Amino acid sequence: MSTGFDRAGGDGLRRGERALVVLPDRSSEPNARTTDARLEEAAGLAEAISLDVADRVYFRIRQPRPATLFGKGQVEEIAARAEAAEAKVLVVDAALTPVQQKNLEDGTKAKVIDRTGLILEIFGERAATAEGRLQVELAHLDYQAGRLVRSWTHLERQRGGFGFLGGPGETQIEADRRLIRDRMARIRKELEQVKRTRALHRDRRKRAPWPVIALVGYTNAGKSTLFNRLTKAAVLAEDLLFATLDPTMREIQLPGFDKAILSDTVGFVSNLPTELVAAFRATLEEVASADLILHVRDIHHPDSDAQKTDVEQVLTSLGLGEGDGGPPRLEVWNKIDLLGGDDQEAVLNEAARRDDVVTLSALSGEGTDGLFTRMGQMLREGASVHHLRLPAGDGQRIAWLHRSGEVLDSRSEGDEMFLAVRLSPENWQRWQSL
Incomplete structure (x- = not known):
């Protein structure tokens, strides 16, 4: 499953495409990691979706620019390094606003993917279960919705008043936002059902x-x-x-x-x-x-x-x-x-x-x-000894006690069994629900 970065980036990401990894180092933000380690992790994220990291660099950001995050000279240097490395993808290890992403693409002539988009792309490739795919799609739609202005500019035209997708004067971008909201609502309902099913499975495991x-x-x-x-x-x-x-x-x-x-x-x-x-x-x-x-x-x-x-x-x-x-x-x-x-x-x-x-x-x-x-x-740890009396014919529960705890003593009197069993608090709760 792809997260659809191809829409945000124009031509999409291709396996083996050369990439430049850029780390904005904001000196005002405390970070226990070294710059080299953070660059190494960012490169690892890029390589996880089969990008070929051709170069990596970090820039100190003292005052983030609303339009590009980086300063003008830094953007020019990034563009030069991308060209020298023949990198068609720019991986920025930070969360970018839609405007910053668009302006960086314009300034570097490379497809730009930020940390959020990169992790979404990885999760999209890794999701194996139906639940995982639904969760990835929901997260991506949330991310994508804010980038419609940036990435779907060809949809700014007005939609006519006919058809079932929109009313009079509704722009294509408004219709697309509504479709995304509707799809997100459907996914949330499906995930709620999955969540209830998982809760039932957990309850069964607890017993x-x-x-x-x-x-x-x-x-x-x-x-x-x-x-x-x-x-x-x-x-x-x-x-x-x-x-x-x-x-x-x-x-x-x-x-x-x-x-x-x-x-x-x-x-x-x-x-x-x-x-x-x-x-x-x-x-x-x-x-x-x-x-x-x-x-x-x-x-x-x-x-x-x-x-x-x-x-x-x-x-x-x-x-x-x-x-x-x-x-x-x-x-x-x-x-x-x-x-x-x-x-x-x-x-x-x-x-x-x-x-x-x-x-x-x-x-x-x-x-x-x-x-x-x-x-x-x-x-x-925390196990306690419990003295239990139960019917001698209750073989299923007696076997449960032998499997789940340490039977210290057992004796039978007539139709009853008396047992001393060491059980953990969790297994004692499970026993009480049997």
């Missing part, structure tokens, strides 16, 4: 004896590689930003549990477009209903701490901040194999002092046994 573990983390932190390692599945795991879009669920075995459900989710990113935060809230609700959250971090990345902050901010927006009473959280420091001797030793020593961290390499499998053990321990 089942299996805990749900959600993987979250910055995009490209190694979540899908870890997911594949733990589940022996074959989810797309490439060295690309947003390689996974739709949540995927698989069964895993954990010490002390019959089984558990592992959920892989879309990667987070800094400055995620507001259109997408809203559109993908339903997808991320899987995280809110989990019994345990694994925050996968690329501990080798120079901006690992800043990436952690971005993930925490998104979780907080979902009501899953540290003090919000959400599911327990375990940090998984991934890519430990990429660290050098002294750096690796320092990271391992720090992790050893904390009980909310495990270290591993999802690629090699080193450390995954420790992760399995720690997940089992955390899911059993």
